[in-house]
Amino acid sequence: MALVSQSELAGKIIKLTAMRLDTKLPWLTEAIHLPECSFDLKQTSGTDGSRLCWNTEEVFKTYAEDPVLLERRYLHLILHLLYLHPYRRKKETEYLWWLACDLLTEYRIDRMNIAGFERPVPVGRSRIYRKLKEEKVVLQEHSLALWLEKLKPEMIKELENVFRRDEHAYWRQMEASLPSEQRIRREKMPDQVVVGLQKQLTAMHRWRTVFESLELRKSEHRRQKGGSAGDVEEMIVLQKERGYDYRQFLQQFAVTGEERCLDMDSFDYIPYDYSRRMYERLVLLEPLEYKEVRRLSDLVIAIDTSGSCSGEIVRRFLEETWSILNTEGQFFRKMNIHVIQCDCVIQEHEQITCEEEWKEYLDKITVKGGGDTDFTPVFRLVEKLQKNGRLKNLKGLLYFTDGDGIYPTERPEYETAFVFLNEALKKGKPPAWAHSLTLDLCEETTT
Template identity: 40%
Template sequence: MRSNEEKAALGVEILKNCRNELYSYFPYLDGAFASVSYEAGKGVKGIGTEGNVFYFDPVFLLVGYGNNPEVIRRGYLHMMLHCLYLHLFSNKEQRQDIWNLACDISVEQVIEREALPGLRLPDHPVRKRCLEKLGGRSLSAERICRMLVQGVFSDSLEEMQTAFCFDDHSLWTAQQDAERTARTKSKWEKILAYTGQNRHQKKQKTGTREGDGEEETVTVGKSRYDYRKFLKKFAVPREEVELDTESFDYIMYHFGMEHYGDMPLIEPLEYKEVNRLEELVIAVDTSGSCSRETVQQFLAETYSILSERENFFKKMKVHLVQCDCRIQEAVVIHSEEEWKAYSREIKIQGRGGTDFRPVFQYVAEQKEKRVIRQLKALVYFTDGDGIYPKCRPAYETAFVFLEEGAGMDRVPPWAMKLVVSHEKKRAGDSRI
């Protein structure tokens, strides 16, 4: 009879063994594998994590691994993807059981597409029906959550939970130190960004799919940063002529006015240092596959971000380019007033095939002419179906989608994939 300490030690060895076996399939996940430790206890049912430690019930691991090692190995990857996709930190207003199930289905669809021999599960009719309902698409937990609420799936929540659940999610919602949770989330955001770059360098050939060359392994290169965070990431410090009320000393001002008769001893600074975007290229795919409505939704969301005073300098420079297979229009916006005037008169031009390369060539030409000087990011709104450049540019590039779909799989690994969340839309965004 093994002691509790021996069982716990064996459990740790099982998880380390799973990690090593998964590394042979996914070497680009090395940063993620190195970011968790293992510990018995914490009162979890079976196994669970809060983003730093995989807590486990030793009996659960010993029995499960003895019966079918592939189940535990796959479960390890299941939990790792929860961390990478930041499922642990999503503050959803949705019912917790529905959100938990959506997260489980989301990571299981990713694993299922790999069809790797070491990650197989016994056939399950509910699992099969649910995954078929997704239609082979790569859908986020948020999207699947909406499908569950809408009753898209024919099976009950209990049946689907039995088919897809592996780990205990109770640690996701447990009361924890807010500062530590923020640090953990920041850690996984950085790991996700690193993994996306690492995947391009260490990807393994795992099979083929019709229309592509080779099928890449787990799609973890997709960023969970939202569109707003992406734009704000490239803000740079700059002084602007503006009263700096934050550094204004009201005590000295009041003292002078009271004792020296309308003579303040200190005036507020007439300039302040701000962090704002300085230059940006926004390209819009105006091919036949992108409707006017979807383009307008994207521009509305973009305007809602740019119109915030802290985002852009008073003298900004936004290159707004319409392109299908060639540049249809290129306009430079220098102020919020110019953006409003342009958006009121905007006409979608193009409706041909999609070729992304002319926009990158346009940027190169404008940089050579020194019209573009401080570009740090290019944002390209599209449905993803087109010809991409082969080489990575010297600036960050993000292809932005209104919703997740098959087109996102075509985005090259050097670019970011972002989704403009429908939940973030506000009534005021319809102003264009």
């Protein structure tokens, strides 16, 4: 009987760990099984952006101590990859960025209600979470790094002992902004360098794709379970922790419709090819000229123009919103966006039907108002627009505000989200029936 090497045995343990974690977090199946693993006695455990690098002795020791502890370590590395931590550092001090990523990763895991994981949360971590909440620190990597800069070295050391779980030195070669594929082709680089950079870009795009599908996978899993309450409800919505992902949020407002384009998915190539080869001027089948797609049709963007919302802050919000609405394939070619400025009365109402009109609106926009805040006029106007047929497919309304104002008492038939630039500007609490979104954009960027 052949002896199993240490690397093979460690590989079997990690494979079993991934399978156990998969049963607890089925919506993370693709992410859990995506990375390759390497095992070595000389390396420290961590991730280099694509692989999970394991120290074999550490695997044996951790598994012998507590198999669930190894599951948590595995999940810690997966979340680093999902959030592209190895690629994202720009201006932050290296060791502070590393610690911010570890702290936030452990916080996310503690927010998950995973069977067998530590409950209640240990005192050391729980105390830090309370401190962050009391100081109103935005739970986002950049904001945490800024917060860490203010701490004394002994406090930093304590946090590292509590939250550090892996080696981040692997990240150094990828933390600098990666060149684009166009730049790789344009600049003369050694073949070995080009291959390495393309590999990094491929890994980064692959993890981003997996990340963007997580919310859909979670929703499908909940439907399969009948929507029953339980530990799944405590699973943190990953994207919320670094600023709510508008793309995912807006997609729930999409409607089905036909777009003029070649629908190659519905095209049967066999008779088409046969006719082209057998007959000179006869084609038996052409591709369909219309394709059924799900995209945004109608959307209302309301802007609180009371005295507490400056023109620069409003402009920043609109620029951020446009960067998303401008994404290819997000809207039908003919869009129907209503932009409403309101303090305690409607100050301006513009309808935008195409990209050119949106750009023109951004160029000429002036914030009108400056009075007290009353949200109800916007909802009355939207009701009027629905009755007269100007908003036929409205699924959602985005209301940019600081939150301090008079809210409607009744829930409308469409989804409503009150959007805040960051936690520091959040003054009021939206009603329970509305979504509360925080972009986590730094206020200083608007000044």
